[in-house]
Amino acid sequence: MTSANIGNSQISEFVQILTLLHSSSAFPGVANLGATLSEQLLHLFDQQKYGDIVFYFESDNTSVCAHKFVLTGRSEYYKTMLMHGSMHESKTGHIVISKDIKPDTFKAFLRYLYSDKxxxxxxxxxxxxxxxxxxxxxxxxxxxxxxxxxxxxxxxxxxxxxxxxxxxxxxxxxxxxxxxxxxxxxxxxxxxxxxxxxxxxxxxxxxxxxxxxxxxxxxxxxxxxxxxxxxxx
Structure with missing residues (x-):
């Protein structure tokens, strides 16, 4: 897959997510309240909807879902990991978070990527x-x-x-x-x-x-x- 195709795929995915955000069935009670895009994205993360990347925490055997287009658009670290076709994580969508990173710490990091706050x-x-x-x-x-x-x-x-x-x-x-x-x-x-x-x-x-x-x-x-x-x- 070429870099151009990867870019088009990411754009297409982003448009699909935006469509979901503005549909009342997928995002009830928010789209009509004038919420900002970052607020809507954060709500999507908090509700754990439509995630295509799963983080597994070794420390407590729990997991949390996220969205590839947010991770690659907001983090150079995950852009390198997930946009490189030869890397295991980019193929499986599964990422293991080591025991030395607490789930609450990593979730705070993810919430920042979604909301910039x-x-x-x-x-x-x-x-x-x-x-x-x-x-x-x-x-x-x-x-x-x-x-x-x-x-x-x-x-x-x-x-x-x-x-x-x-x-x-x-x-x-x-x-x-x-x-x-x-x-x-x-x-x-x-x-x-x-x-x-x-x-x-x-x-x-x-x-x-x-x-x-x-x-x-x-x-x-x-x-x-x-x-x-x-x-x-």
């Missing part, structure tokens, strides 16, 4: 898991959106775990924000005299990677010198 009530832990999923799938747009969403969750209790996750998943915007907040807002002056953060149980800096501890210490030292210079007459 994050679930409003999503927890911090799920956000961090979703950040990791986007890092794995190279979903840059959602990755950046999650970074800025997590920033809203930063406080004195969460900042160190968030910074560790930001470092691990190479979330530069989130990492930069957390480091600035630690230096400007959360630094305890009693930490200045410590020889080792790691060996001090009540110092949360010890939870961070050693290279990050060194970076923060260097920034703090510069901050102290700067403050001392400002205080000189």
């Amino acid at each position: 994050l679930v409003v009530t999503i927890s911090l832990n799920l956000l961090i898991e979703l950040l990791g999923l986007c890092h794995r799938y190279r979903e840059h747009k959602l990755f950046r959106k999650i970074e800025f969403t997590i920033i809203e969750c930063v406080d004195s209790e969460t900042i160190y775990d968030i910074l560790k996750a930001a470092h691990f998943y190479e979330a530069s915007q989130l990492s930069h924000f957390c480091k600035d907040q630690i230096i400007r807002k959360y630094w305890n002056p009693s930490w200045d005299g410590l020889e080792s953060y790691t060996k001090t149980p009540d110092c949360p800096l010890g939870l961070l990677p050693l290279e990050m501890q060194a970076e923060l210490k260097l920034r703090r030292d510069k901050e102290v010198v700067s403050q001392q210079l400002k205080q000189k007459p």
Whole structure:
């Protein structure tokens, strides 16, 4: 099958889905309410109607259906997987999700692909898991959106775990924000005299990677010198 034929097939499938969306029998109570296309597509996903791709979760032996035209149109990762005729998943329409990915995390990812929105009530832990999923799938747009969403969750209790996750998943915007907040807002002056953060149980800096501890210490030292210079007459 040529790339042109694949494109025509996807367009034809999309038109068929749109027709279903606007038929009262397939989509009762929504088409007449002025719902946006993304809202209608999300409803279609939530109702699990007309899916042609099935994701199987190894973690709990459950599954969820999705639509190939949404996956290939919204995700480069799944576009590569499903539009490549030689790949097993493109032939069977069956995709196994490994045990390290929780169903709720992956479903939140799918809902974003359908609606271009994050679930409003999503927890911090799920956000961090979703950040990791986007890092794995190279979903840059959602990755950046999650970074800025997590920033809203930063406080004195969460900042160190968030910074560790930001470092691990190479979330530069989130990492930069957390480091600035630690230096400007959360630094305890009693930490200045410590020889080792790691060996001090009540110092949360010890939870961070050693290279990050060194970076923060260097920034703090510069901050102290700067403050001392400002205080000189």
